[in-house]
Amino acid sequence: MTQAVTVERNIGGVSLPPIGLGCMCLSWAYGLPPSTADGIALLHRAVDLGYRHLDTARLYGLGQNEILVGQAIKGMRDKVFLASKMGIIVDGASRRIDCKPATIRAEVEKSLSALEVDHIDLYYMHRRDFTVPIEESVGAMADLIKEGKIGAIGLSEMSAETLEKAVATHPIAAMQTEYSPWTRNVEIAVLEATRRLGTALVAFSPVARGVLANGVRDPDLFAEKDIRRAMPRFSTENWHRNLALVDAFNVLAAEAGVTPAQLSLGWVLSRGEHIHVIPGTTHIAHLEENVTQPQWRPDAALSAKIDALINQQTVAGERYDARTQTSIETEEFA
Numbered sequence: 001m002t003q004a005v006t007v008e009r010n011i012g013g014v015s016l017p018p019i020g021l022g023c024m025c026l027s028w029a030y031g032l033p034p035s036t037a038d039g040i041a042l043l044h045r046a047v048d049l050g051y052r053h054l055d056t057a058r059l060y061g062l063g064q065n066e067i068l069v070g071q072a073i074k075g076m077r078d079k080v081f082l083a084s085k086m087g088i089i090v091d092g093a094s095r096r097i098d099c100k101p102a103t104i105r106a107e108v109e110k111s112l113s114a115l116e117v118d119h120i121d122l123y124y125m126h127r128r129d130f131t132v133p134i135e136e137s138v139g140a141m142a143d144l145i146k147e148g149k150i151g152a153i154g155l156s157e158m159s160a161e162t163l164e165k166a167v168a169t170h171p172i173a174a175m176q177t178e179y180s181p182w183t184r185n186v187e188i189a190v191l192e193a194t195r196r197l198g199t200a201l202v203a204f205s206p207v208a209r210g211v212l213a214n215g216v217r218d219p220d221l222f223a224e225k226d227i228r229r230a231m232p233r234f235s236t237e238n239w240h241r242n243l244a245l246v247d248a249f250n251v252l253a254a255e256a257g258v259t260p261a262q263l264s265l266g267w268v269l270s271r272g273e274h275i276h277v278i279p280g281t282t283h284i285a286h287l288e289e290n291v292t293q294p295q296w297r298p299d300a301a302l303s304a305k306i307d308a309l310i311n312q313q314t315v316a317g318e319r320y321d322a323r324t325q326t327s328i329e330t331e332e333f334a
Contacts, residue, residue: 001063006166007295009276011053011122012152012173016081019291020053020268021046021203022280023069030210031223034282035207036068036329043072045284047079049291055176055278057085057126057203058111061062066114077117083174083202085089085124085156087326099129101140103324108149122173124154128329134162135169136195142170154202159329164197172199176245177330179203179268179275182233182245184317188330188331197276206268211242211258212310213261213279213286230324232317241316256302260287262293267306 008015026039027030034042041312043054054073056065066084073080087099087108104125111120125146126136144150147275152173155166166172173192179186179201186201194201209228219234233242246260253263261279268277281287296308312333320328 004025004299009200009273011202011276011290012119012171013079014081016053016091016276017050017291017294019051019265019275019294020055020081020276020278020302021051021136021287022066022201022278023056024060025280025282026053027065027068029060029227030280031226031282033061036071038263038282039068040072040281041114042287043069046287047073047076049288051276051291053081053083053276053278055083055170055204056115057088057124058107058114059085059088059090059126062090062116063110066111070117074116081121082115082117083085083122083154084115084120085126085154085176086111087126088122089131094237097127097129099125099132100134104140105144108144110149110150117168119149119151121151122154123150123152124156124174124176127327128155128158128162130313133159134165138166138172145170148288153235157328157330158192159331160193161261162232162329163193163197165198167197172197172248173298174200174276176200176202176204178205178319179271180206180208180264181249181267181306182208182211182242182315184312185330185332186321187332190330191272195272199274201272203268203277205262207264207280212249214246218241221230227309230321231319232321233319234313235317238317245310245314249306252302252309258296261289262296263298263306265290266293266297267303270303 009018027033056069089096089098106170133280141153154174155174253260
């Protein structure tokens with residue numbers, strides 16, 4: 001396969017291919033992660049294919065994902081736009097959100113050490129800390145830019161209102177949130193706000209946690225600690241309705257001459273020129289598939305069919321359980 005060539009898009013003044021790589025599942029979350037050697041091999045293949053935007057977080061694997069990514073990019077730091085996140089703190093069985101300035105400063109040092117780099121290109125607040133004014137947290141991150149430890153500031157799963165407040169303190173390079181045909185919360189307010197404010201929208205789970213890549217047929221087969229087991233859309237009462245949507249979506253992809261994953265990625269990227277996608281995978285074949293047709297987009301007629309088929313009314317179940325939802329500030333449909 002030849003290296004992918006695509007029109008680049010901007011994040012904080014840096015031009016990047018709009019298809020990046022979410023690295024989370026190489027260490028955590030979905031099924032059993034690959035070995036360290038296989039994870040590094042996949043990341044090397046990604047760079048060979050032209051992936052530049054690699055996304056990790058302090059949370060993933062409790063630091064192990066940053067270590068893995070750091071090992072993989074040794075000797076090729078100049079080829080990679082590196083994003084990481086802080087703010088979700090795990091202490092044993094307890095978990096909290098902490099974006100106090102002192103915590104931000106301590107967490108970035110941990111990430112720099114794990115990644116074995118002297119700066120992180122894009123550094124996110126992973127979730128909103130409701131105990132700290134957003135302006136205070138952003139101000140602390142702006143100090144890290146002045147010190148050369150990070151290149152740009154990002155927010156994750158936050159509202160348009162919070163983005164407006166943050167931008168008043170310092171430019172926000174990216175807002176990361178879930179976006180695919182079956183998760184459209186950003187269409188309430190964040191999609192428009194990011195476009196207007198010059199903030200890139202970085203879509204995680206752009207193939208709906210594997211669903212719109214035809215990667216989930218029976219949630220009962222998920223590994224014991226797979227985080228999707230706790231998500232209502234995969235429950236016994238909801239899945240049969242959602243699987244019917246998957247089957248119809250797969251037909252649309254076949255008629256268009258693309259794979260379901262390519263159809264979902266193309267649909268997300270078609271929603272705005274400021275949108276980037278960071279699908280994750282543990283399989284090199286999927287890594288290659290995702291950039292085989294990087295410039296392909298559905299036409300208006302096909303997009304209309306997707307919109308009618310999969311939307312907030314037709315998908316069964318909420319995207320998170322009630323406990324997890326308390327940490328999500330992205331607007332919700334009524």
